[in-house]
Amino acid sequence: MSAQDDYGRRSYGEIPVGTGAKPGIVVVDFQLGFTDAQYPLGGAPLVMRAMENTAKLLKVARDCGVPVANCNTAYMNEREMPYWKITAVRETFRHDHPSVEIDPRIYDPDYDLTVCKKGPSIFFGTDVPAFFAKERVDTVIVTGCNTSGCIRASSIDSFSHRYRTLVPEDCVGDIEEQPHRDNLRDLGRRYVDVVDLDYALEFVRAWHRRETGADAPVPA
Template sequence: MSDDYARRSYGEIGVGFGRKPGIVVVDFMLAFTDPQYPLGGAPLVLRAFENTRKLLEVARRHDVPVATCNTAYMNEREMPYWKITAVRETFRHDHPSAAIDPRIYDPSYDLAVCKKGPSIFFQTGVADYFAKERVDTVIVTGCNTSGCIRATAIDSFSHRYRTIVPEDCVGDIEEQPHRDNLRDIGRRYVDVSDLQTVLAQIEEWRKGNA
């Protein structure tokens, strides 16, 4: 953190882990996880994908609510004004890349939604699901850090959730935007953490509720 931000008290107060966690998995769809597609195969995204799989194995075992999503549209007419050609051409219900990667999705456990904007919370019902589950802490995973992860983290903050973003469970096309956006939201809205710390927090939460 730069001295100027620090002098103005940015990032001084931690968010912390609350009474019950929930996990959101943002856009681990084949468009991003399968290298055959135009947006697929970015190394940071694939790292985040593998780490999130590890997190979800523990989370499901401990009965932590999970909400996952893809982004897809009927046609370009339904879309917002995306500036990304690959999104306009492939983020469609009838395109194979729009499906959630089956390696990370458990249809018998996860709430799955199809979002239309950057945030998993925008007009999807995920917040309603978490309210019923009495979630007060949201762990944000997925891609891309500078876009849908940032938007989701800000919406999570706006919904008054304690928000945790494990750095190694989110990814982006390039490392610099990944680092810059985590630094920025970490100054203001969320605790930037890591997989091992979050796993330990879930274990502690489960012990306390055993």
């Protein structure tokens, strides 16, 4: 019997999370340090795929009025940091370093709630839970990078805050494919529904139709 079968036999993943009344989207760490290949952590193919798909989702979501929370990770100095084991984070994720700027391809500073997080989760120590409470969000779509780190942490915090949580596989990315797949598998067994861009888009559009009676705008 495979490990997957054994988890299934013990009822892991049997109950889908589903969708609730209103979506909100979190965009985790699509900062230049991860999306620009000139930086040590930048330009991983799965991350770039995720950013391109997230941009498509965000275009529709903003046109429909869906709340969006966007973040980067940055510190004043090493003294403020947690005990990161990644040299590139310690050396470049500083407020005065260009790598911490959020990539403009997925960022609308006039629309998005923007937070600077200090740990792996976009929810930890930020205003995102209060923002979503005000907006009456009950279903969170998690996008960003990296799947095995900040996406995993943000997804578990979303679950812990009692949100229905959706993670579109093609809107999150990692340095390597195996950790990406492994972490999505494990999240999907316990805490979230692992979906795709098309599923997330249809949820957003269906919510917009319920709210307005009109079809969502079609992106150019």
